[in-house]
Amino acid sequence: MLLPQTHNHAQPNFLNTADLKQEEISALIDLALDIKQGKVKKSLAGKTLATLFFNPSVRTRVSFATAMFKLGGQAIEISSNNVWSFEYQDDVVMDGSTIEHVKEVAPVLSRYCDGLAIRCSELVTKSAQSASSGSWEESKQDIVLNSFAKYATVPVINMESNVYHPCQGLGDALTMKEHFGETRGKKYVHTWAYHPKALPMATTNSQMLAACDLGMDVVIAHPQGWELDPEILAVAQKRAIQSGGSFAISNDQDEAIEGADIVCAKSWGALPYYGNWEAEKEARSNLQHWIVNEEKMARTRDGKFMHCLPVRRNVEVTQGVLDSTSSIVIDEAENRMWAQMALLATLLA
Incomplete structure (x- = not known):
């Protein structure tokens, strides 16, 4: 090859x-x-x-x-x-x-x-x-x-x-293939999560593409104002369709997670404030409820939790989720x- x-x-x-x-x-x-x-x-x-x-x-x-x-x-x-x-x-x-x-x-x-x-x-x-x-x-x-x-x-x-971050995307794809065998038709939710710092979009972009290439039903969940780059989103949607999957965006985390087979959490910076932390800090200050917890995982279809690591415990995801059998972050790493x-x-x- x-x-x-x-x-x-x-x-x-x-x-x-x-x-x-x-x-x-x-x-x-x-x-x-x-x-x-x-x-x-x-x-x-x-x-x-x-x-x-x-x-x-x-x-x-x-x-x-x-x-x-x-x-x-x-x-x-x-x-x-x-x-x-x-x-x-x-x-x-x-x-x-x-x-x-x-x-x-x-x-x-x-x-x-x-x-x-x-x-x-x-x-x-x-x-x-x-x-x-x-x-x-x-x-x-x-x-x-x-x-x-x-x-x-x-x-x-x-x-x-x-x-x-294509190596992360490739590792995630391997993890999902290993856990599910057939990935087509599985619901993959990539959700923004609160974080006290602005972070790059690179990992999210590649994790999203990985799920799209596996033919999964991909949902990107984020608060309004945290949209990803439209050119990259267009590529992701095209590749999702090519692989037999689907692609959607939601501003409601609870609704997005409903019936998910995979919940992957990752924070990223907002495009309008990119590189301008002081402006973004105020914009994200009231978004601490964007966390993956046990109640939200209970909405899934016995779903698995993924995160690229390092992860902020009880900030992006609760320790109850990370320490549960639903978490496959170590396999992913x-x-x-x-x-x-x-x-x-x-x-x-």
Whole structure:
């Protein structure tokens, strides 16, 4: 299976699951299930993946390193704290704070390594305060990820950008396939949840696309004012129809959750306030009732609860739900590794 080429380069990249045909996604899921069931071949012996982290990470960092090890290769982590400050703008006089241009960084790393994986999302921070960033239209350009994809000569993997988190989407798809077998006709509800900080939309975008590609009846639930990007919503709806599923949006969380087979919670920032936390903070201050609790899960059809992690207990979801047998968040996190093993075996072998 050959993943799609981007930026007119010969190598395939993995930047967004919507770049793949749905049968290619199914093939990756099937391969991941085979690998998880013990059909592991160390197909990447002697291969090296450079993982560049511009944001904090737990699951992504460890799952990629472990995946490469299990396949016989190695991952070399590069933290933004330990490298030069990179420049991404073209035709710039570099007499300021940036020291090295991506035009040199990407091709040099490409000669050392067999693949590059990039994590760069402007709103991801360890601080108690929300990060500031440019507008959504500016952030949507994903200049860091797309610059590496443009100038690298080996496959580039998106480990989370401003717009997409395709590895999370792939791991979620594997989890739902594993739990249900046949996913067509299952009701998937992706609900906004209250959070004390503004968060990126990347994970939500990719989780939503994953459910659409599985032929599920997808419902996106959020308060008014927290609409997702209309272009991405249009792609999701199209792919849901292509896979035999459906797609709907609701501003009523209780109504949306009724009869659900999966409830997946995730907070995201509001487009009108993107990067402007002070304005958004006031807008979300009265939305703390957007939480997944036992009463809401009781409305489901013996539904399962999913969350990408990290999760704020008793803020986004109650501990009663997280600690119940309905919660499959640990399975979901584990499956990131198996899904990424399938991806790496396909891209780098």
